Amino acid sequence: MQVTEKSGAWNACDYSHDVAFFYKLVDKRISEYWTQRDHLVIGLGLSVCLVVVLSNLMVMVAIFINRRFHFPIYYLLANMAAADLFAGVAYANLMLNTGPWTALLSKKQWFLRSALVDISLTASVANLLAVAVERHQTVVAMQLHSRMSKRRVVLLIVCIWAAAGAMGLVPSMWNCECDLASCSTIAPLYSRRFLVFWAAFNLLAFGVMAAVYGRIFVYVRRQSRGVSRHTADAAQGQRMVVNLMKTIAMVLVAFVICWTPGLLTLLLEGLLGKDSHAHAYEKYCLVIAECNSLVNPIIYSLRDKEMRGTFKWILCGRRDCRACAAKPVAPPAVQYGAPQLEVVSVEKLDDRVLQPSKAEDHSQLLEKPELQIPQ
Secondary structure, rough: OEEEOOOOEOOOOOOOOOHHHHHOOOOOOOOOOOOOOHHHHHHHHHHHHHHHHHHHHHHHHHHHHHHOOOOOOHHHHHHHHHHHHHHHHHHHHHOOOOHHHHHHHHHHHHHHHHHHHHHHHHHHHHHHHHHHHHHHHHOOOOOOOOOHHHHHHHHHHHHHHHHHHHHHHHHHHOOOOOOOOHOOOOOOEEEEEHHHHHHHHHHHHHHHHHHHHHHHHHHHHHHHHOOOOHHHHHHHHHHHHHHHHHHHHHHHHHHHHHHHHHHHHHHHHHHHHHHOOHHHHHHHHHEEEEEEEEHHHHHHHHHHHHHHEEEEEEEHOOOHHHHHHHOOOOOOOOOOOOOOEEEEEEHOOOOHOOOOOOOOOOOOHHHHHHHEEEE
């Protein structure tokens, strides 16, 4: 192994080192035996992972069986649930390959263990970006649901998972085996340069999503002032847009809150190395990130009455669920601006308008050949 005279860093690429070597290099201790605390943490963690998998699986099933959810936005939300389900599996695999078992892992197994978590994060971020773009297009077009075809939605979902898989492979190629001085104390086989790139990339994506959703809310609020109170369909459609946007915004806020501490920890570790003392609270950040996959199904059930009813139907096994058998009906389109007027002749008026039961005097109506009735 060679050492440079200027920096004192190891530069030789020696691929014969095992996982234990890298942990010892950065002074990260590997437990030699299981403690009672380890059994408790793993037991609780696996229980949470099981709940995460089952709850997100229920979201996916609900969107599949309820034909009222057969729209692009709900397909993307189902894909978000798939990413959360994948995260639950990734965390379970992480816990089953930690502690004393870490030293028994090969480098390929170690990279796979970490890549699963990276893939779940990338899939969630990419999916939220896709939802942001979809919502922006539909709101600007004054629609509740986009006209995107199912084929395009499937292609978009495939691209999301392809990008996530590619990002999961990056660490195995961008590691510290040829630059041992850059090894991370959190992930000993990762290069600290990769941690800086990874954290900065995701934090930038958070900023972009927040800007897009902020612009959407400002646009909806501005345009909603022009919605006619006399137009019931337009008002109802506008309320549905706002409610759906609030649900998605809650998902975004929960995601940012749960993942930001971990990403900031990675960023500090990448920039400062051991001086950041990131290893002291990395596990807490991982627990918070894991909770995000459990929060989304709760948000769906609390915010969406139709989703909540479908959950009850799935759990109770009822056969008389009319909503699940109904065809998907597009809600009324949102119409902004002043109400349009339609010219209607007196002969086409309903006879009930001319009945003397009401207090109004209709003599003036009969004198005019044409009326203007708001739609």
